[in-house]
């Protein structure tokens with residue numbers, strides 16, 4: 542059939558909604574675009590050429606996507622604020638990740654949350670996890686995300702223990718592109734860059750997730766100024782309560798990649814058995830010299846890259862754009878570094894399988 546012509550509406554014989562498996566707060570039907578097909582519960586239509594020119598595989602239309610359109614497959618992760626499930630769209634078979642964050646918030650805060658989540662939804666960048674839709678109901682925020690079948694860099698690091706420099710450069714290049722997009726195009730400070738917020742897939746792609754979410758959480762958890770999460774990757778200026786900006790994310794990036802290279806978190810506790818409390822670690826980050834990559838274990842390019850990120854004064858750190866041109870990132874440009882093979886070769890326990 543010619544593109545642009547309307548296909549005869551094909552009535553789908555759909556199973557009754559399995560709301561109970563996910564949530565009972567949204568029951569309206571959804572409309573999906575898959576390639577040049579438009580699918581909803583009333584049928585399937587072939588889109589015109591102009592309608593079909595949307596880059597993502599499936600785009601929700603008219604905010605009509607509903608939780609009732611998904612089957613829950615399994616739990617794939619748990620964070621501080623909630624739970625992440627692998628879900629499957631009933632009509633297209635497409636997999637997504639559904640993140641549900643429980644929170645008790647004032648009715649008046651709902652609008653702010655919706656606003657913040659809209660930022661996530663408007664992101665169009667191959668290095669940032671797509672947020673298709675978010676809902677608020679009954680004390681919970683549900684977010685339908687692009688599914689990354691390799692899980693997080695934190696999960697991966699547990700399996701491989703440490704990551705060789707050539708693979709780190711390839712991973713870092715993608716993270717820098719995502720970070721540059723967030724900083725330069727969207728004017729967003731991530732605020733919570735850490736290994737569990739960098740997701741990977743079997744195609745060797747690395748994408749940033751959970752940006753903006755940490756900006757919502759402190760103001761909505763009912764405990765003002767309470768950061769729920771880890772302080773490990775927080776920049777000194779942020780911990781000490783000074784003004785902070787995009788360079789705060791660069792500090793976190795440096796710590797993440799130094800940890801991946803060394804196989805352990807760069808700040809080691811003064812006593813055996815780990816940090817006695819979070820304040821001890823925070824004092825170390827603010828008062829002690831910044832960590833560095835040991836020059837007898839790593840290349841000069843890597844050591845220089847890390848010290849371009851881990852500067853106590855944010856003004857001394859390079860920007861994401863400047864870091865993309867750093868010799869550590871460009872060094873492997875002519876070598877065939879195959880991240881897809883590296884990620885999938887690390888074992889069968891990728892989140893999907």
Ligand code: ATP
Pocket residue numbers: 617618619620621622623624625638640670686687688689690692693695696737738740750751769770771892
């Ligand atoms: P915290 O709550 O402290 O920020 P976290 O980042 O691990 O920790 P979540 O963001 O809730 O918490 O994610 C939990 C886990 O779920 C992640 O570590 C990852 O393994 C998995 N996960 C999250 N989002 C996705 C996704 N889009 N695709 C695949 N797996 C995901």
Ligand code: MG
Pocket residue numbers: 620737738750751
């Ligand atoms: Mg996360």
